[in-house]
Structures are given as C-alpha cells and as structure tokens.
Amino acid sequence: MSLIVQKFGGSSLANMQRVFNVARIVTQTYNQGHSVVVVVSAQGDTTDELLSKAYEINEEPSKREMDVLLSSGEQISMALLAMAIEKLGYHVVSLTGRQAGILTNSRYGSARIKSIETERLFKELDAKNIVIVAGFQGWNKYDDITTLGRGGSDTTAVALAASLHADVCEIYTDVDGVFTADPRIVGNPSKLRDISYDEMLELASLGANVLHNRSVEMAKKYGVKLVVRSSLNDSEGTVVKEVGSVEKMYVRGVARDNDIARIAVIGIEDKPGMAFKLFSLLARERISIDVILQSIGRDDTNDISFTVKKADLQKSLGVIRENLGMLNAKEVKYSENYSKVSVVGAGMVNNPGVASMMFEALYDADINIHMITTSEMKISVLVDVEKAERAVNAIHDKFKLGEINS
Incomplete structure (x- = not known):
C-alpha cells in the first residue's frame, strides 16, 4: 500500500459540484488501496474577497491579523470537502495547519516551514482515515497562526509528502499538466510528459503559474516525485522528476512575466x-x-x-x-510597461544557436528587445508589455513547440 499526497487548488474547489468531484477523485484513490493525505487551497476567489473585507475596515492591517483572517479560507475548503467525503460514506478527518503539526518561523504573511510533527497525521492514517489538511498555513513558537505566502498550498503539499515519505505528490489544477506555453495565450501548446526539477523551477520562477517555485525547490531537495494533472478529467499529467527528456527537446517551454x-x-x-x-x-x-x-x-x-x-x-x-x-x-x-519573456530548457547548453533563433523570432515579429539575461538553462528578454503575447507566440512557433507530440 502506498501513500499519496493530493493537492487541490481553488479552481478545483470553486463550487459544490467541483467539491464533490474532488471528493470522488480522493475516494477513488483510497479505494485503490492507498493511504491519502489531501491538501486544499481556499475556494475560488475567497482569498481576494477576504483581502477586500480587511482593507474596507483597515487600510494597514497587521500581518498577524491578516494571517488569522486569510487562513480561514483553507479551513472552509477542508471542512466542506470532509463533509462531501463523509456523505459518500468514508471515514475522513480535516486538520488545520496547527493540528497537522506544521511549525513555521514567525514571518507573518510569508512564513517558512521549519518542521512537521507527523504523529497526529500517522495516527489518523493508521486509523484508515482520509486526512485533509488546510494548505497555506502553520503555527509558530508563539502559538500564532502563520501563512506561507504565495504558492503556500503547493509548498504545504510537498512538505507533507517529504515528511511522510509519500510515494508521490499529485498537484491537481484546472489544466492537464505542464505545457510548452500558457494555453490562454498560445493556441497550440504541447503538454509535456515529463520535465526536470530544474526546468520546472525556471519556468515557475519566470511566470509559469502551474507550480510555485518554492514547492519545486523543496521537491528537488527531498526527492519528492511530483505529478501535475487536471481535476476536471482523467488525462495523464506531467511528471516532474530529476531528469527530463533532454535529448528530445532542447527548449522545453516559453514563459511570460508581466509583474516587472x-x-x-x-x-x-x-x-x-x-x-x-x-x-x-x-x-x-x-x-x-x-x-x-x-x-x-x-x-x-x-x-x-x-x-x-x-x-x-x-x-x-x-x-x-x-x-x-x-x-x-x-x-x-x-x-512598469515591460514584460519578461523567457525560453527554458536543460538541453540549451549543448545546442548553439538558441539565442539566435529566439532573437530572429522577435525580429520577424517586429519586437524590440530592451534587456537580455542568460544562463545555461534560460534566456530572458524584456519587451514592451503590449507586445508580450505576440512575442511568446512568435518564439513558440519558431521552436515548433506545438508539434512535439505530433
């Protein structure tokens, strides 16, 4: 019997129908003989709504009180999912970050996990319970609630998988896996069957929104096998592992970051x-x-x-x-009128001409480059923000990334 950690994002839990869909995914995994720990994010736009409520009352609320408020979103999700699983006839228990033993430092709003006390988690698993943990949160030495900042639920899932020595950590989203570009701005992206930790870390750091870079760093450090897949269908996802298919593709993806x-x-x-x-x-x-x-x-x-x-x-x-x-x-x-557009691939270091092809694609699309930075695994350029989508499409087409699965 294996132990599987499953993380579900806010879009996967956005309404009652999707909550029951997640409950069916979890119980199906449990019925296959696996022990299951589930990590949940806040539903839909809950976090944004809580932020709006806070700023209506106080334009400069303390970070401690914001952590108390924002942590409630994940607690709502875990309780509702537990109720749905109960209704399907299974034994389940929901745990806050504190109850799950997630100890952090005291940097409110962007805390870092220091350790996880796993006794309660193993006790519940030994009792054959499905365990649901509120993501994004923990507690500090003062017994205060802390939150982990952006991507905190991904980080919670990977940290639990590492501490519990899980066989795999599955990250469920509203997309089918990791693509060669954002499907919202490129019409023909290819889904990657696998990708290395280092490539995924670069893409996450450069604007790809599938996984947060902190969670990828932790997965690489502790050797946690990650699978990114959709909660809306049964298609195979993308495996994130130590070494991806370097020989087949020297460029693995194109990313855009407008937060520049x-x-x-x-x-x-x-x-x-x-x-x-x-x-x-x-x-x-x-x-x-x-x-x-x-x-x-x-x-x-x-x-x-x-x-x-x-x-x-x-x-x-x-x-x-x-x-x-x-x-x-x-x-x-x-x-603030710039965007960073990047190509990523571990095979670039052994394939001369990647920069030339990228710059040719931008030249052909009449896009000016304002700044350039490179490493052995990435090339990033600054372009005008209104031309960023056109830049991503031009580069994606130049490297024929939409044809890799054909």
Whole structure:
C-alpha cells in the first residue's frame, strides 16, 4: 500500500459540484488501496474577497491579523470537502495547519516551514482515515497562526509528502499538466510528459503559474516525485522528476512575466564599489533584483538598470531617492510597461544557436528587445508589455513547440 499526497487548488474547489468531484477523485484513490493525505487551497476567489473585507475596515492591517483572517479560507475548503467525503460514506478527518503539526518561523504573511510533527497525521492514517489538511498555513513558537505566502498550498503539499515519505505528490489544477506555453495565450501548446526539477523551477520562477517555485525547490531537495494533472478529467499529467527528456527537446517551454518594473539609476560615478552600494541598499529592504544591465554614460559615469517585482517598485524608488547623493547619481527613472519573456530548457547548453533563433523570432515579429539575461538553462528578454503575447507566440512557433507530440 502506498501513500499519496493530493493537492487541490481553488479552481478545483470553486463550487459544490467541483467539491464533490474532488471528493470522488480522493475516494477513488483510497479505494485503490492507498493511504491519502489531501491538501486544499481556499475556494475560488475567497482569498481576494477576504483581502477586500480587511482593507474596507483597515487600510494597514497587521500581518498577524491578516494571517488569522486569510487562513480561514483553507479551513472552509477542508471542512466542506470532509463533509462531501463523509456523505459518500468514508471515514475522513480535516486538520488545520496547527493540528497537522506544521511549525513555521514567525514571518507573518510569508512564513517558512521549519518542521512537521507527523504523529497526529500517522495516527489518523493508521486509523484508515482520509486526512485533509488546510494548505497555506502553520503555527509558530508563539502559538500564532502563520501563512506561507504565495504558492503556500503547493509548498504545504510537498512538505507533507517529504515528511511522510509519500510515494508521490499529485498537484491537481484546472489544466492537464505542464505545457510548452500558457494555453490562454498560445493556441497550440504541447503538454509535456515529463520535465526536470530544474526546468520546472525556471519556468515557475519566470511566470509559469502551474507550480510555485518554492514547492519545486523543496521537491528537488527531498526527492519528492511530483505529478501535475487536471481535476476536471482523467488525462495523464506531467511528471516532474530529476531528469527530463533532454535529448528530445532542447527548449522545453516559453514563459511570460508581466509583474516587472524597470528602474534606471542615471549617472552613477564610475568607480569601484558603486554597484555594491546600490544593491546593498535594496538588499537591506529585502528587495529581490532580477535582470541587471550596466551601460557606460558620459563624463566618467555609468547608468545601471535593473528589474524588480511591481510590489517592490515604490519601496525601491524611495530607497534610491534617499541615497542619490551617496551614490553620486543624477536621477532615477522607472517604467512598469515591460514584460519578461523567457525560453527554458536543460538541453540549451549543448545546442548553439538558441539565442539566435529566439532573437530572429522577435525580429520577424517586429519586437524590440530592451534587456537580455542568460544562463545555461534560460534566456530572458524584456519587451514592451503590449507586445508580450505576440512575442511568446512568435518564439513558440519558431521552436515548433506545438508539434512535439505530433
């Protein structure tokens, strides 16, 4: 008998019909002789609705109280799913993050899992119960509820799979698996039968929304087998594993990320240590930097451009403006009208010409490139946001990614 962890996202639980659909998937797995632990997200738009309620009352609520509020969404889901499974005639128990033993640090709103006390979980499994755990949440040393931030339910599922030594962790979504591009913007994407942890991590970090990068990092670290599949049909999903089908495809996918703001610090004095001063200021504020470009200015100065998440834009601008004098810089400029478009593939390193093909595709589509960054597994470019979808389609067609299963 194997142990399977199944995670269901908010769209899979959006209404009563879908809750019962998930209940049937779970009980079918149980009937096959498996022990089952289920992790659930909040239903549909529940989290957004809770956020709206919070900000109606207080424009700047404390992060602790926001965690108490937002954790309720997953608790609603777990209780409703447990009721549906009960109605189908099965023994089931629902557990909050605290009851499931998920201990985190005390960074409210973006906590990290420190350990999982598995005694209660194994006790319920030994009693032949289906176990449902509220995703996205845990508890800290002060006995407070904490939430894990974006992608928290994926992270909960993988962490439980690792701690329980599960045979597989199945991530159920409203799509059939991992595709070569977002099916919402590309008409002919191909579903990948498998993909490596590293490739999936790159795609997740670059804007693909199927899995969150934190969960992929954890799966790779602990060797958790992941399968991404649809809760709406019985089709085979995509297996995420140590090594994907590198030899068959050197480019595995195209991703787009519109959550990009570009900042340019103009006229920084051209001498050693100035880039360190700039980026250490931002690091102190826990602002993550992505693409960086330094260009030669005039009169022994440089211009440094870089990208941040839009949520970090105003904080970044405030820090830089306060320190323009220390940086000996003339001014700071910014724009939110960019998108990052990337190609990913572990086989790229051994296949010269990928960059040339990507840039040719953009040239043929009359799309200008503003910034470029590369690694052995990815090439990313900054383009105008209104041309991003066209860029993704042009690159996808250039590499014939829609034909890989034909």
